[in-house]
Amino acid sequence: MESSAGEITPLAPPAERRANLRAHMRAVNETGHTCAACTGVCCTFVANSMRITPVEALDMKTRLEAEGRWTPELFARLQETVERYRLDRETGDGRRTLRKTYTCPFYTPGPRGCSIHPDHKPYGCLAFNAKRPGVTEGGDCASSVKELENREAAFPNETAHNRVLKTKHQLPWDKAPIPTALLALVRRKQ
Numbered sequence: 339m340e341s342s343a344g345e346i347t348p349l350a351p352p353a354e355r356r357a358n359l360r361a362h363m364r365a366v367n368e369t370g371h372t373c374a375a376c377t378g379v380c381c382t383f384v385a386n387s388m389r390i391t392p393v394e395a396l397d398m399k400t401r402l403e404a405e406g407r408w409t410p411e412l413f414a415r416l417q418e419t420v421e422r423y424r425l426d427r428e429t430g431d432g433r434r435t436l437r438k439t440y441t442c443p444f445y446t447p448g449p450r451g452c453s454i455h456p457d458h459k460p461y462g463c464l465a466f467n468a469k470r471p472g473v474t475e476g477g478d479c480a481s482s483v484k485e486l487e488n489r490e491a492a493f494p495n496e497t498a499h500n501r502v503l504k505t506k507h508q509l510p511w512d513k514a515p516i517p518t519a520l521l522a523l524v525r526r527k528q
């Protein structure tokens with residue numbers, strides 16, 4: 339949201355912007371619909387095509403920096419993922435981009451497969467949960483569109499922050515695969 343003077347109101351902290359998604363996740367888990375038995379295929383090339391906004395990328399970068407993980411080794415792994423899954427060569431009909439799948443560089447096999455703190459994780463990752471107990475290879479999971487929409491509606495100024503980041507870093511996209519989005523923040527330093 340922009341003030342009458344054209345200034346954008348500050349962005350809420352990452353944890354606040356994810357609170358409803360995390361609460362939803364906890365509620366889903368309490369029903370027994372957990373990911374505990376799953377190999378985590380929603381994070382691999384089998385089913386992962388997650389794309390994130392500039393604000394989400396900056397949230398991830400902030401956390402990785404705080405944890406001492408924003409390193410040349412990470413940048414090499416991000417680049418390797420981009421090349422391996424050809425994420426820099428997107429296809430489409432000019433109006434829509436066909437989403438490519440890739441194994442997320444933050445995934446490690448197993449039930450706790452993601453190494454990104456939930457308060458800084460992509461919104462779409464938090465919203466995607468099992469629909470029944472005992473899922474082992476995905477296939478019966480869904481994204482909570484309602485929770486994602488509620489989150490978006492609660493933080494209307496995020497659109498303006500994305501616009502500012504897009505201009506500042508000359509990003510040709512509104513959303514990009516996780517490694518592409520993070521690499522854009524490496525190349526165009528804060």
Ligand code: SF4
Pocket residue numbers: 380381386388442443444445446451452453454459460463516
């Ligand atoms: S950020 Fe985490 S949850 Fe999201 S795709 Fe990567 S490993 Fe999976």
Ligand code: SF4
Pocket residue numbers: 372373376377378379380381466467468473474475476477478479
């Ligand atoms: S149960 Fe579904 S949401 Fe959970 S890790 Fe497996 S594929 Fe992902």
